[in-house]
Amino acid sequence: MKLPVYLYGHPVLRKVSEPLLATDDDIKKLIADMFDAMYESEGVGLAAPQIGRNIRLVVIDADPVSDTFAECAGRKFALINPEIEILEGEKISRPEGCLSLPGISENVPRVEHIRLRWLDEDFKPHEEEISGFLARIVQHECDHLEGKMFIDHISAIRKQLIKGKLNSIVSGRINVDYPVRFAPTAKRGR
Ligand code: NI
16 A cells, blocks of 8 residues: 655644654655655655655656656655755746645745765765756655745745645645545544
């Protein structure tokens, strides 16, 4: 069975996640299961808090959007304990969505160039400069490890305008076509 994606309103999405101290077969299995859950829900990135685990682990496969964003071609990787260094201050706004916020898409300002350091599933260190939409995906997913979501970057007015949608997610009054887990307070069961 596919891992369910935890939805907005669940407290696990608002906690700061802990670094991984080592990798093992369980972590490698978790990475494979996270890729499965991501593909099932047609996402291009998934962070461990979104499957209920507060550890610093992210999976990304950006290839499906490479027709629009060439820098995403063939970019599939798991990031353990990722660290972002901002290389350019100017922010550009583009629409983002999130598997934990089904049905919501908002323009989010982010920088276009970052330096990323991470460990792969064998705990081998990597460092790379990343740009464009791939840099956006990485920033979005790494936000999850800090307990942040993309709606934290939008204006108070925009947030007011989507309040009804947010309440529907929190209370479980939506239908989602991939396995999900609602907040413990939702009227609808898990
Ligand atoms: Ni997300």
